[in-house]
Amino acid sequence: MxxxxxxxxxxxxxxxxxxxxxxxxxxxxxxxxxxxxxxxxxxxxxxxxxxxxxxxxxxxxxTVIETDEQLAAFFDDIESGYRAEPPAMRAVRG
Structure with a gap:
């Protein structure tokens, strides 16, 4: 070629x-x-x-997200779960 x-x-x-x-x-x-x-x-x-x-x-x-409020709530849920996770697990995931 x-x-x-x-x-x-x-x-x-x-x-x-x-x-x-x-x-x-x-x-x-x-x-x-x-x-x-x-x-x-x-x-x-x-x-x-x-x-x-x-x-x-x-x-x-x-999850279907159609509004800015739903999007904000979705990310709040993710952040809440992340904060609830033990720091050692976050370190393992990187």
């Missing part, structure tokens, strides 16, 4: 080589692809999570 880069991308690659950050243009492409693949994995996981959330709501599970 042959990949063409824009003149600006070519300048960036040449600068990275000149500065010693990478050795070859292929290294720049490999690094860019690794980052793109990771973003794609995250996007796929997010889409799956959203689809599961939608399915959960369709099954009547979950």
């Amino acid at each position: 042959q990949i063409e880069v824009t003149p600006e991308q070519d300048d960036v690659i040449r600068h990275a080589i000149a500065s010693g950050r990478i050795a070859r243009p292929e290294d720049a492409v490999a690094e860019a692809m690794a980052e793109w693949v990771e973003r794609e994995r995250q996007r796929i996981a997010l889409v799956a999570s959203l689809e599961e959330a939608e399915a959960s709501v369709a099954r009547g599970e979950g």
Whole structure:
């Protein structure tokens, strides 16, 4: 496969080589692809999570929030649960 880069991308690659950050243009492409693949994995996981959330709501599970007041109450409930949790458990979860 042959990949063409824009003149600006070519300048960036040449600068990275000149500065010693990478050795070859292929290294720049490999690094860019690794980052793109990771973003794609995250996007796929997010889409799956959203689809599961939608399915959960369709099954009547979950919490539907329609107003600012409901949203504030929802976060208050979360914060209350977090404060009630022992500090050691919070440390384990990170």
